[in-house]
Amino acid sequence: MTLAPVEYAVAVEHYLGTLRLAEASRRVYRIALATWAWSLVDRPPPEGRARRGAAPPIVPLALLDAPDAPHRLSAALAHRAAVADPRTIGRELSILRGAIAWWRTRGWITGDPLRGLRPPPGQASESMALTPEQVEAIFALPVPLREKVCWRLLYETAAPIERLLALNVDDLDLGRMRVRTPHESHRHGTAPRDRSRAATAAQTRRQAGTASGGRSQAGTSAPTGPQMGTASRTGARAGMAAGAGPQMDTAAGVDPQMGTAARTDPQMGTAAGTDPQTGTASRTGPQAGTAAGTGQEAGAISEIRWRPGTARLLSLLLVGRAGGPVFLTERRAPSGTAPRDRCPVTGRGRLSYRRAAELFTTATRDLDPEGHGWTLRHLRSAGPARP
Structure with missing residues (x-):
């Protein structure tokens, strides 16, 4: 037993230590x-x-032992x-x-x-369906563009809100009003690297042909044209013939082979969004990578589509942005935030589920007859399964 601090806030800091x-999770715990x-x-x-910046009252820790x-x-x-999502309450x-257990x-x-205190058994209003009039009233609220896009996207796609918050700009196919498939996301996100490898492979082949005596002798020493494509796929033998070394098979895996290389390269998987630290604010943790189009649940994400009205708002939201999270916080991301979870231009972080x-x-709250306010799950369940 050690000497107990007098103040609750001091005990909190001891526990967090x-x-x-x-740092983002520590801030959530402290709040x-x-x-x-x-x-x-x-x-x-x-x-x-x-609630974030409010100074809590000075409370004696001993009040937790009061009858x-x-x-x-x-x-x-x-x-x-009455005011928060059941998931937030449970957390x-x-x-x-x-x-309390540590203290x-x-x-x-x-x-x-x-002891004996349990979260409310899924608020009764959670199963209540919003009427079309209530949905229209929600969309008419004077809220920032970010919220307008997020709410309409949730309503029209019926996708889990965590998956929508996990999306990055390069996950979106704006022209077709949908989320890219996993294969498309990898190709879209790693195209510069693929082109670089292709250029390197082409240069290696040209050098190999020159070293072997030019085009007249290429058929014997350094196959070019159709023969080159065949030789480059035979592994070490092609590498030895062209003088490209053991890297030749990988470097030459372009055109018909590039798709396979892009999908199997471990580094490309990371670049495409499987960093376990994604989701600063909230969609923190590994769910972010999965939700953004990787892992076992990627098939569901590839089916996310939206309607023209949302497409227009989404285009406005993303003006001048080529990368980073679709939905950003109002403030800059903390230091140490994964690059995927912050805007490369403004440095702002990814909007968390809790904040959304x-x-x-x-x-x-003013639209809810009970005065509590509705949850995002209310809005999601009110929308069509597909636009």
């Missing part, structure tokens, strides 16, 4: 734990963007369930459980105020 987290502090003094936490602590936390959970409750092992508190859900619920 024991966790091996990326979640700070949100619970408001409930311990019977004050509602700020909502929306104000009414379970009741206060239960009331806070019910309040959060925030899990974060607090982890902190108890240190002897800083003795009781468990969360929070924005939608806040914006639709």
Whole structure:
């Protein structure tokens, strides 16, 4: 047992110091734990963007051992369930459980105020279907272009919101109003590298032909034309004949062979979006790479299509942008963010699921007859399976 800190906020920092987290994840943990502090003094936490920068009240850690602590936390959970997505509620409750368990092992508190407390069993309104009039009211809201595009894309495609947030600019085929297939994404994202390899291979073949005595002797020593294509695919023998070394088979794998090379090169897989750190804000973790068109779920992503109205808005959103996430945050990404998860021009990061859900619920609160606001899943389930 060590001496317990007096303040809840200090105990939070001690706990966070024991966790091996990326800076973005550490910020999410800190915000979640700070949100619970408001409930311990019977004050509602700020909502929306104000929650991030709000200074939590100074709360004694000992309040977690108070007899009414379970009741206060239960009331806070019910309040959060009314304004946040069930997935967010479950994550925030899990974060607090982890902190309380660690504080108890240190002897800083003795009781468990969360004993028996469970997330609400999928809010009853979650299964409620939005009417066409309500959907139109959502699309008429005065919100930034980013939200307009995100909401319409979700409604028209019925794709999981996590997959849409995982998309990068080069994943989109704007002319055909769809997401590229995995094969197209690899070719689109790695074309410069493929062209470079093709040019290198061509130069190697020319040098090989010259060294072997020019075109007149090419048929014997360094096959060119159709023979060259055959020889270059025979592996080491072609490499020896052309003087290109063991790299010849790979370098010459262009034209009919290039597609295979681009798909099997491990480095190209990484460049195409399988970095495990994708999804700074949120779509953090390996889901980002899968959602963007790699892995087992890529088939579903290749079927994402949208309608002309969304296409016009999407073109406006992407003006001047050749790469990076489709949906960006308002601020620059933290240092250490994977290149795939930040805009190469502005440095802004990828919009997280948590933030996107929070924005939608806040914006639709006045439209919801119950005054809670709807979730992104409401909007997704209201749309057609395909445009």
